[in-house]
Structure formats: structure tokens, C-alpha cells
Amino acid sequence: MLNLILFGPPGSGKGTHSLKLVDKYNLVHISTGDIFRSETSNKTELGLKAKSYMDKGALVPDELVIDMLFSVMDRHENAKGFVFDGFPRTLVQADKFDEMLNKKNMPISMVVSLEVSDDELIKRLVKRGIESGRSDDTEEVIKQRLDVYNKQTKPLLDYYKNKKLLQSVYGIGSIEEIFNSICERINGKR
Numbered sequence: 305m306l307n308l309i310l311f312g313p314p315g316s317g318k319g320t321h322s323l324k325l326v327d328k329y330n331l332v333h334i335s336t337g338d339i340f341r342s343e344t345s346n347k348t349e350l351g352l353k354a355k356s357y358m359d360k361g362a363l364v365p366d367e368l369v370i371d372m373l374f375s376v377m378d379r380h381e382n383a384k385g386f387v388f389d390g391f392p393r394t395l396v397q398a399d400k401f402d403e404m405l406n407k408k409n410m411p412i413s414m415v416v417s418l419e420v421s422d423d424e425l426i427k428r429l430v431k432r433g434i435e436s437g438r439s440d441d442t443e444e445v446i447k448q449r450l451d452v453y454n455k456q457t458k459p460l461l462d463y464y465k466n467k468k469l470l471q472s473v474y475g476i477g478s479i480e481e482i483f484n485s486i487c488e489r490i491n492g493k494r
């Protein structure tokens with residue numbers, strides 16, 4: 305099984321490269337952000353709760369994320385592997401995730417960390433906001449999301465480094481170039 309975590313600040317290319325990895329390696333894509341956006345547009349109870357946090361640039365509370373993620377995984381028992389896009393984002397999520405993966409005897413193969421400067425992140429997300437109208441892609445909310453990333457999510461880099469799972473990839477340049485570097489790391493480990 306190939307189980308990948310795509311890690312990085314908002315706008316680093318997690319969603320972009322996840323889609324390409326899913327295609328190339330025939331994996332199941334689980335993006336917690338996409339799931340929350342779809343729940344929000346369907347106006348479910350979970351979606352409306354999640355929206356109130358996302359619109360402020362805050363993380364959705366751990367208990368809402370974890371239960372939802374586990375139930376989505378249960379729907380894909382025969383998967384060849386997964387790309388976890390934007391999950392985990394806190395140490396609590398990472399610990400619970402490890403516990404669950406151990407029970408399922410399903411190890412993480414690699415954590416790919418996309419390294420992108422703040423200036424480039426802001427530029428990309430402001431552009432996406434203008435093009436897509438995504439309510440959390442405004443300059444003020446983006447700055448808040450970067451701050452939340454630095455405080456709550458970045459500590460996971462050490463967590464996965466200690467587990468010898470971390471692969472850092474320079475995330476500025478053409479999408480093809482970056483994708484090729486990610487694939488080289490994956491193929492080198494298999």
C-alpha cells in the first residue's frame with residue numbers, strides 16, 4: 305500500500321499535487337478541506353459548523369475532523385493506498401491518526417512537505433480568491449491561516465522527521481517540475 309501525507313502551508317500546492325498523485329499511483333484522495341467545502345455547499349450540520357471556522361481562517365475542531373476522516377476511510381476498504389491532503393493539521397490529529405493506522409496495520413509511507421515562501425503563498429491564494437470567490441482566500445484571512453499554520457501545524461514537521469517519514473520538496477517553480485521531484489522521492493523509496 306502507498307499511503308502519502310501531503311503537508312504544507314495553505315497555498316503550497318497540496319491539493320494541486322494530490323490530484324496528480326491520485327492519478328499516477330491509483331490512490332484514493334482524501335482532502336479534509338474539500339470534504340468540508342462540499343458539506344458546506346450541501347448545508348449539512350457538519351458543513352455549517354466547519355464554515356464558521358474556515359471563514360475566520362481557523363482550524364475546524366479536531367473531534368469534527370477526526371470522526372469525519374475515519375468514516376470516509378472506512379468507505380474505501382479495498383484501496384491500493386491514500387493521499388491525505390491537509391490532514392493531519394494538529395498534533396492531536398496526528399496522534400489519533402497513528403493510533404488508528406496501527407490498528408489497521410496500515411503504515412504511512414511518506415510525508416511530503418512542500419516548501420514555499422509566505423510572499424508566494426499570499427500571491428497564489430489572493431489570485432485563487434479572485435478567480436474562484438473562495439471565502440477564505442482574502443488577504444486578511446490568508447494571513448490568519450498562515451499564522452495558524454505556523455502555530456498549530458508546523459510542529460508536525462518535527463513529529464514526522466523523528467519518525468523518519470519526512471521528505472521536503474521545494475515547492476516554487478512549474479507544477480510539472482515540482483510534481484517530478486515528488487515522484488522521484490516516492491519512487492526512490494519503493
Ligand code: B4P
Nearest residue numbers: 314315316317318319320336337358363364390393428432
Ligand atoms: P485546504 O482545503 O486544505 O486549503 P489550502 O491549504 O488552502 O489548500 P491547498 O494548499 O491544497 O491549495 P493549493 O496549494 O493546491 O483547507 C482549507 C481550510 O479547511 C483550512 O483553513 C481549515 O479551516 C479547514 N481544514 C482543512 N483540513 C483541516 C484539518 N485537518 N483540521 C482542521 N481544519 C481543517 O492551491 C493554491 C493555489 O496555488 C491554487 O490556485 C493553485 O493553482 C496554485 N498553485 C499550486 N501550485 C502552484 C505552483 N507551483 N505555481 C503557481 N501556482 C500554484
